Amino acid sequence: MKYAILVYETEQDFANREQHMPAYNAYSQALSEAGILTGGAALHPGHIASTVRLKEGQRQVQDGPYADTKEQLGGFFLIDVPDLDSALDWAARCPAAGLCAVEVRPLLVMDQN
Numbered sequence: 608m609k610y611a612i613l614v615y616e617t618e619q620d621f622a623n624r625e626q627h628m629p630a631y632n633a634y635s636q637a638l639s640e641a642g643i644l645t646g647g648a649a650l651h652p653g654h655i656a657s658t659v660r661l662k663e664g665q666r667q668v669q670d671g672p673y674a675d676t677k678e679q680l681g682g683f684f685l686i687d688v689p690d691l692d693s694a695l696d697w698a699a700r701c702p703a704a705g706l707c708a709v710e711v712r713p714l715l716v717m718d719q720n
Contacts, residue, residue: 609645609687610694613710614703616681621652630702638684638697647684678707685714 620627631649638644658669681703688694691711698709 608690608694609685609714609716610691611710611712611714612647612684612686612694612698612701613680613712614682614684614701615678615708615710616703617678617707618652620703620706621681624649627702627706634701635684637700638686641697643686643688643697645685645687647682649682650680652681653679 635644635647654671656671658671660667660669684701686694686697688697691713694711694713698704698711701709703709
């Protein structure tokens with residue numbers, strides 16, 4: 608089953624990202640060596656994001672992330688593991704689990720027809 612491991616970070620975490628990169632590189636390598644990594648990426652900080660909504664058919668764009676929170680989505684890993692327990696075990700090994708928060712969410716398989 609495929610899962611997204613969503614990494615949430617604070618602005619301070621984004622500012623100190625270089626300090627944490629060796630841990631993330633090691634985590635990525637462990638996922639890869641286990642043969643379960645199917646994708647992922649680090650993201651730029653939330654203040655660079657744009658949020659789009661349609662109101663009465665008109666596009667409205669807001670600078671910044673959707674929600675004004677202390678933690679924001681900083682990156683993600685896509686993994687393919689047998690079950691939720693395996694995904695949770697791998698999420699607990701993510702460096703962000705000790706810093707902020709890591710969310711595990713199953714991927715919804717979309718019909719390709």
